[in-house]
Amino acid sequence: MAKKMVYFFGSGKAEGKAKMKAILGGKGANLAEMTNLGIPVPAGFTITTGTCADYYKSGNKWPVGLRKQVDMNLAKLEKAMDAKLGDPDQPLLVSVRSGAAVSMPGMMDTVLNLGLNDEVIEGIIARTGNARFAYDSYRRFIDMFGDVVMDCGHEPFEHAIDSLKKKVGAKLDTDLSADNLKELVRLYKAVYKKAVGKPFPQDPHKQLELSVNAVFSSWNAGRAIKYRELNNITGLLGTAVNVQSMVFGNMGDDCGTGVCFTRNPSTGERKYYGEFLMNAQGEDVVAGIRTPLPMIGLKKVNAKIYKQLTGFMDKLEKHYKDMQDMEFTIQQNKLYILQTRSGKRTAEAAMRTAVEMVRERLITKKEAIERLETAQIDHLLHPSFAPNAKRTVMAKGLPASPGAAVGQVVFTAHDAEAWDERGHKVILVRIETSPEDIGGMDAAVGILTQRGGMTSHAAVVARGMGRCCVAGASDININYAKKMMKIRGKTVKEGDWISLDGTEGEILSGKLPLVEPKLSGYFGKLMSWADEIRKLGIRTNADTPEDAARARKFGAEGIGLCRTEHMFFEGDRIWAVRQMILSADEYTDIRSQIATFDGDLTAAQKKQLDKLKKQFKTPKKEFEGALKKLLPYQRKDFIGIFTAMAGLPVTIRLLDPPLHEFLPQDVASQKEMAKRLGVKPAEVKAKVEDLHEFNPMLGHRGCRLSITYPEIARMQARAIIEAAITVSKKRKKVLPEIMIPLVGTVEELIFVKKHVIDEINKVFKEKKTKIPYMVGTMIEVPRAALTADEVAKEAEFFSFGTNDLTQMTMGFSRDDAGKFLGDYVDKGIYESDPFQSLDQNGVGKLVDIGIKLGRKTKPKLKIGICGEHGGDPASIHFCHKVGMNYVSCSPFRVPIARLAAAQAALADKK
């Protein structure tokens, strides 16, 4: 038997079905499925994807047998439609479309109205009496065929219609009369002949053959190949070709066309929704010349058709178990369904339909969770721009923190706070932000930076605050002195209004209308289902009691990362921090000199030692004094956080950033600091210069600080445990987890842990009580992952700090990568920003190695992630797969993480 190359559908029966996507392509399989369901789909046939492969194998020729099968199926189609290709009296018109197993832009578009020629057109005019309709269809067909099938481009046709319109004084295409359009057909045929070198083919069979070839060829067009490469689409045979009879809604008053949704796509309400126009084509609805009627109107116009249609709607929704978006056409009182697909919906509608479909037993809870899009949750939590707002994009940056904001531009954190106090809504624009800017960032409705990536200071802090932020917009150029910026040549001054879209990363000119977010009960219901399914715990990154409380409301089950450095900036405590820094270095310098004296000393050495011991006293006293000042502040911070998270674990990271981040960099502030601390400005300047680092990312920070200054770790450990004891005395359960950052070798952990535990034991003795606590480490230095078996001997938990791990493993500074990562994504070197979504092939390998080695030493080792990837759905899937215990993310991403974790658990079962 010859290979089956063509599958028919029509007259209530199809040779294919939905499951045959690999053979019939997505579109062909669905048309077959609908036909078999008894849905009146215009009849047609599908040439298989394998035939496309054979076409290439035969040297771009139809494989043996195809002609015969096409002819046979065409005859069947003609019979089903009671019409004939090229017959002027009963002309069959068809559409030709490509359709691979995976939806793939870049392949051939549709050719409509195939079958028209000079003869057929006359027949149609005779039959419909509508010459304008006939010629308009014809001229559109010639244009489409020339452009799409014969590759002449659309431009020469555009020129022709433009000159005709000028000549007859028409403004719009619709101003052209039937005669004008007849003339246009003539002109188009000339254009075609000039471009192709042959006259426009009058034989509909020839038209069909050329169209099928064009579909086959489009499979290996550059754009399609590139699309498959970029999306890793492999293993497909080729594209199928769908040849389907045309139906018309504009052949008279017993005709019409419309679109409908099985539920309301804006609200999710279970009510038929849609609109239609009688005696019209789909295009008429789009052109906006006539106003379509709401779907319920169809009941009045034609109750029978309305009943049929709603019946099909119910049937299809039930069959596909999802809200359907359908196109229909009524041709001479006969209803055809042209297409059905899952309906696009708002976030609110997605939630509501999902919950209601579960209640209707249409889908299971698991299916409801599976089909939700995590991206939609952002819209529920953050303001967005009204969907109909006119957007003028001035420039793009990174979508650093989702949401929308409208405000007046200011260029300093100080101005942001001042303007905010005066009642203005402001957008803080900075080249980059630093910890000193936190107050201003909080006062602003949105934040825009010129530099920095997805994990830059601005991005991380803004996400934590739930504040909209566009970061690393390299097309803006800020002039602080003049309080203005240039955006691609346009000047924006202080006080000018702009709008920011943090979800898309766009800077928009002027004031756009905002839509405030709202959370429905459906959202809560879905989240509770997600919680039932997921295996991963969800924690949050929070540095303040407010953030902690907010995250808890969003469902966080603890804090995975509480950074202690932000606390050092607040209010007056920065002065104690600066005093500490000034004395610390001097103190430890002398201390290490003293340590070099060993064994029997000469008299001169003894004298020198005594001198050093004397010198030592002043900075030591100052250093300890500064730490004593900081202790109550830190303790108070932790009391607040432990109270907000009572009953849940709180992971606190010891001081991490290099000390120079706490010192003022500009001369004026250095003078202020000198005055305040009673030292010479030159001393402050010298200290700042001394602490300068070439690569602060890889510098004196993390546990390295605690190795030089163990007293700081001790002060923090004391503050944590004293706070924990205070809160637990109020009958609130406290579970502190002390996290030592930037460990690269277990020896570092041993050293710092010893100091931490020793100080904690002192507190226990003083307070005559004990509480449980843990000491663990961040795995963020590649070496720690590579030697995790060793590190696990000393760590009670691991938390992967994938921000730094990404920086070090890929060798990118997140603050500098913005300058070239764009080139990388443009040139296809990276698919996505590795700071946004974990680089699973590279960084992920290290994470996997780290987990395996860690659990080799301690099989039950608690392992989480606290980098920004903890809020990214793809990364959460990865965390589930490699067996982490929890992910931790910024408060506003907690719901997304809950959903993604549930989806990961479901995907894992398959």
Add this chain to the structure above:
Amino acid sequence: MAKKMVYFFGSGKAEGKAKMKAILGGKGANLAEMTNLGIPVPAGFTITTGTCADYYKSGNKWPVGLRKQVDMNLAKLEKAMDAKLGDPDQPLLVSVRSGAAVSMPGMMDTVLNLGLNDEVIEGIIARTGNARFAYDSYRRFIDMFGDVVMDCGHEPFEHAIDSLKKKVGAKLDTDLSADNLKELVRLYKAVYKKAVGKPFPQDPHKQLELSVNAVFSSWNAGRAIKYRELNNITGLLGTAVNVQSMVFGNMGDDCGTGVCFTRNPSTGERKYYGEFLMNAQGEDVVAGIRTPLPMIGLKKVNAKIYKQLTGFMDKLEKHYKDMQDMEFTIQQNKLYILQTRSGKRTAEAAMRTAVEMVRERLITKKEAIERLETAQIDHLLHPSFAPNAKRTVMAKGLPASPGAAVGQVVFTAHDAEAWDERGHKVILVRIETSPEDIGGMDAAVGILTQRGGMTSHAAVVARGMGRCCVAGASDININYAKKMMKIRGKTVKEGDWISLDGTEGEILSGKLPLVEPKLSGYFGKLMSWADEIRKLGIRTNADTPEDAARARKFGAEGIGLCRTEHMFFEGDRIWAVRQMILSADEYTDIRSQIATFDGDLTAAQKKQLDKLKKQFKTPKKEFEGALKKLLPYQRKDFIGIFTAMAGLPVTIRLLDPPLHEFLPQDVASQKEMAKRLGVKPAEVKAKVEDLHEFNPMLGHRGCRLSITYPEIARMQARAIIEAAITVSKKRKKVLPEIMIPLVGTVEELIFVKKHVIDEINKVFKEKKTKIPYMVGTMIEVPRAALTADEVAKEAEFFSFGTNDLTQMTMGFSRDDAGKFLGDYVDKGIYESDPFQSLDQNGVGKLVDIGIKLGRKTKPKLKIGICGEHGGDPASIHFCHKVGMNYVSCSPFRVPIARLAAAQAALADKK
């Protein structure tokens, strides 16, 4: 049978032998060995290491049976020596020493003269007539026993002797009379009683028991445990105890003592060498009161003894197959050998003895290679300070580049060049150096920096030049404005003389006498043997034809790393580079804007596109113009290098550093640049600011430059291949290997390689010829190692850039780590600087992963190392072990690498 716990040696026979180190400890085994060889060793016995373990098991008591065995062996010893412990007439005196299988500082020192008491002393005085000698021995014994065995410390004894000296008006110990010493014995006994709480034990058997216990206890003293931990010494049972009879060289004119070497330890000449004193103790030689006589003098004094001694020397050298350093004592015309060990020797002597011993068939070539110390080669290649020079160390830094230098201090590269031209020898002192300083570094005899580690710019460049360098000396404080520095409080001004020891990392005050290096024929011979043995290839890191030629002379078999950026600084070419940078950014910025126009354009868009295309022309022309200027310079550089390395492979790395390194950072130089290039100073300043990076190490550099500016890679590829064609036309074989740096993902390599190959094919077409070449990559980003199987698909070779790989894997910036790495080594967190010796547990794991994955894809992939570790012996062993093809190091380390590679090959066979 009872367990054997004690082994006897004496009277020409021993129960143990050299191979029983595990049981008898190193010392005991060697004493047994010597005894069995017929060497007259003072008799004694050894308590086994297992007995020490049993002592602990029995709760710090002598295990059952030990007492009996000790008594038995003591009786044997008394018989052999014809003396008796505690017998005033024929007293046996013994020494007690610890001795584990591995030499281990931190355990108990020696107790000498055990057996003395109030009675015995009288007998000795009666027998020798030398009361002074007797009392001096006795008081020393009480001090030693109190301090070492009973833990009273040495200090109270010191106080007692000091007050006695004051009282009798003695200045030196030797000023004390016999009576004074007798009084001192009384005082010491009182000190002992006060400290211990019991009188000094008069029973010699009690003395022995307590001493043996002290040796056992010292095995688990804190210092010994720590030493074992630090040096990973495990699996030992305990320490052995050696009890050996004492002999005396100061009992009359038929007595004497001396040290001797079987060959000259300074020159290596095969001649007996040593010195002796008659009627003297070893201490007398050290005290310098009497001048010892050269060994040949013994022949005159006592020809028989001389003949015996030289006989034993010959025997021992032959037996141990190495030059021996021996101690001997003559007691009443009887010769005793107290100790023999491998003699310490100068580098010259080491070379000569090794070669001559091979010629004498005493050892094999392999043994000669095995026993050489790589560190000694440095002394052969670089100047050093005269060994007797008085060194006043002002401060220490890192031993960044070996050798010694004496010069006048200058603080700028410019001054270094100017002073050098005027005939001064200068030491260039900088906070850190940058590529702009190269001229000054070359003009200086030594380089000293305040910051930066073993792979800082200063260190790497200095090693390349063979120039002495001390880097990262954090105790110096430079004031450029005043042209001075403070070193631990001392001021050193411009023009002051200092000395640098780059081998030790010391800054010394004043002018020290220098010894110039010399290379003998022995060195060359040994190197040729090393070459026969080693498996690793040895290449060099060289950027100039001069360096290449020098390295070739030292035995380099190619260039493993030719950095192209240094070439960009020379002479006028820096101006072309700067012009290129100014135009590059503008050009690529507009280019990427143009690239965003796609598909059908509106009229307004077309207008904008035209405008951009016009704007594009100026910077593009400037950019291309600058590259055209650079091309001939680069080509000339490569012609020089290819010529110097004719017949050998040359690996050239494409431009690596971030572009801002080529721009001037200070205002004056920026103005100069603006003037020279005809732009506004503000433009230059803006460009410098624009290119500023927070973490340049992780910034826009390496292949990332080529992705933004592929034109630069093309220019370099063209220069390389044009140069290669030119040189090969002169019938010289050229093997260029183009290396693409900082690859993190194979996509980067694919992109850059495509441009490189495309340009090379153009050159081939233009020149109508082809030459073989390779394109490979550096593995220096952790991600590249983790995905080396992918990278290997596109790379023809790998070269591990372990400098950057160390920085990223450990998260250390080499320029900043100096500030805290000291703390790390001090606190025992790291054993050594990971930039100096490869961190095999962490970074090494990644190297191993990279090699295994790379060879999985290409089993014959050529793999080398070009980081600074390529010249470090321990790292070279690692490179051999993991199966690299070659190491590459700076020219002056090539001989060290040849030797280390040979030693690695030998170690591997075992």
